[in-house]
Amino acid sequence: MSPDRFPLRGHTAKRQSILDAAAAVFCREGFAGANIDLVAAEAGVARQTVYNHHGDKEKLFAAVVNDITERCNARAFSVLSTFPDNPKDLEAELTVFAMRLNKGFIMGREGRFLAKLIHAEGERHPELFEAWRRDGPGRVWSALAARFARLAFAGHLDIDDPDLAARQFMALVNVDLHIPWLFGETPNDEELSASAARAVRTFLRAYGRKREDANATLEEAQSA
Template sequence: MEISHLTEHSPAMQRGNYQKRCAIITAATAVFVRDGYVGASIDAIADKAGVSRQTIYNQIGDKEKLFAEVVRGINERSSAALVSTLASFPDKPDDLETELTAFAIRMTSNCLCDDDARTLRRLIENEGQRYPELFDAWKDYGPGRDWPAIAARFSRLAQSGAIEADEPELAARQFMALISADLPNEPGRRVAPSQVEAAARNGVKTFLRAFGPRRS
């Protein structure tokens, strides 16, 4: 009888390693949120992931590397969600208030109040002072490196005359602050869709009072 051997480069082995890595990171995220960095242990993470300690060391490394990998993964997913949501920005609106409100709801649901955002806020609250460099990108309502992309959308609205904004980056910051101003400020808490919608409507109304086109 022929016996087939799986090598570390075989597709089946690669899939197995990827699945283990995903399980480890998912488990680590839950344990870091629950226990904090200091309280979390490799044993607890291994138990939750259903793998051995050695598998974690082989796949990722020690606890510090694992924590950095958790944060990196959240940042990458959050940045991708933001880019995807920005693609739906109303560059040429027929009804500015209605379309900005719909966009604000998508932005809040996809980027500010999703599972990754809640997890990251919990980690920042617990570990931000210990590892500030890991959270630098999330100083302002999401990945900091994507602020130019957000400001560019408001610049287009200003150029078209839909809003009046000499400083598009300021307008973007004000917009993001206003649509989240009425949201519950409790890290880890789920926000109801009705709360998201109400915050978006109130925020957009206030934003347009400041940046809407001036009537002659």
């Protein structure tokens, strides 16, 4: 009698292997086009095993969505925890952060899978993505917004609406990745980095303290 009542350890390994394969197949072929035989083959497992673990195609799909959502959220918060709270060089550090966002979250395996699943099936299975909608963008954006608000409070940024700023930051970071993303292409590190730099530069032109700096300089000049 092993300490954990869970059947086997190979059991859960196969379970995860099936989930991974199913995610890839659903993502490539869509729900209707996904073939259980293909999932089984790609997971290195008999078809019957797929049915043993997740009784149904629908249930399998739901399991995949839950699994991917969870892992994707974990990844997002892991990247979020590297936000530059005490920046020496705000532009440089925000750029590195945006780059991590690109690589680890948006262009990462889980991120791409989840996004494609939502695009393809979100309209048809809204209940499945309810959890994502609640805990995904909502939580991530407001966490990011909190970080921006803190930067603004510390005098590094000039932000009226931190939530809006956070959403716009994400959108700007995505600008040059969207088209390649659509066709399954993966920009190299240099391109990702350049894209992040462009996004951050524009973001800081909008929300940096340059205007107040200019005013400060103006006041100095006037008082001189």
